[in-house]
Amino acid sequence: SQTIHQWPATLVQPVGSPLSLECTVEGTSNPNLYWYRQAAGRGLQLLFYSVGIGQISSEVPQNLSASRPQDRQFILSSKKLLLSDSGFYLCAWSSRDRPYEQYFGPGTRLTVT
Amino acid sequence: KQEVTQIPAALSVPEGENLVLNCSFTDSAIYNLQWFRQDPGKGLTSLLLIQSSQREQTSGRLNASLDKSSGRSTLYIAASQPGDSATYLCAVRDTGRRALTFGSGTRLQVQP
Numbered sequence: 001s002q003t004i005h006q007w008p009a010t011l012v013q014p015v016g017s018p019l020s021l022e023c024t025v026e027g028t029s030n031p032n033l034y035w036y037r038q039a040a041g042r043g044l045q046l047l048f049y050s051v052g053i054g055q056i057s058s059e060v061p062q063n064l065s066a067s068r069p070q071d072r073q074f075i076l077s078s079k080k081l082l083l084s085d086s087g088f089y090l091c092a093w094s095s096r097d098r099p100y101e102q103y104f105g106p107g108t109r110l111t112v113t
Numbered sequence: 114k115q116e117v118t119q120i121p122a123a124l125s126v127p128e129g130e131n132l133v134l135n136c137s138f139t140d141s142a143i144y145n146l147q148w149f150r151q152d153p154g155k156g157l158t159s160l161l162l163i164q165s166s167q168r169e170q171t172s173g174r175l176n177a178s179l180d181k182s183s184g185r186s187t188l189y190i191a192a193s194q195p196g197d198s199a200t201y202l203c204a205v206r207d208t209g210r211r212a213l214t215f216g217s218g219t220r221l222q223v224q225p
Contacts, residue, residue: 006156032211043117043215044202059212090156100145100206102213104157 023091
């Protein structure tokens with residue numbers, strides 16, 4: 001069966017510090033991968049998606065970037081965090097056969113102080 | 114631009130009640146609609162997915178309906194239990210787009 005992992009589970013970082021969040025998927029090959037952010041009191045917003053290694057599309061302009069160095073690894077990064085980057089970050093995947101159904105990871109709670 | 118609204122934002126009911134959560138969307142050109150459950154501090158669990166050609170889907174005590182022309186979906190929970198307490202999110206996938214557009218959710222509390 002397929003599983004999706006995210007780490008760390010929680011993170012507190014000062015403004016201006018770098019960020020690296022990792023997401024890995026097991027039990028499937030060549031998945032579509034997604035990064036979402038859930039800010040306090042707001043709905044989830046898609047940040048990035050990837051259809052393959054090195055292929056990243058951004059949905060909204062922001063202070064963040066994403067990379068996919070391996071087939072089942074998706075990384076969310078920032079060189080300098082802003083207060084507004086605080087939120088709950090969720091990684092998701094979908095299969096090539098059923099791209100319309102996304103499965104979500106446990107999330108990372110990021111607090112920028 | 115698609116917008117998804119969920120009403121009510123919060124709901125508290127006694128155990129055993131049947132309840133309805135509402136979701137509306139502004140652009141009816143959707144590919145599908147999905148209902149998720151989110152427990153505090155946790156990821157999302159998919160509950161039901163309705164394709165644009167379908168009217169409803171059922172899973173156990175859950176029933177989701179879709180009226181694409183009016184831009185509405187409802188999630189019906191029968192015989193609610195304290196374990197149903199969570200935030201319920203509605204999300205639509207527009208035709209030709211990869212992104213899901215989420216509502217802000219309904220926070221449900223079922224009192225024992």
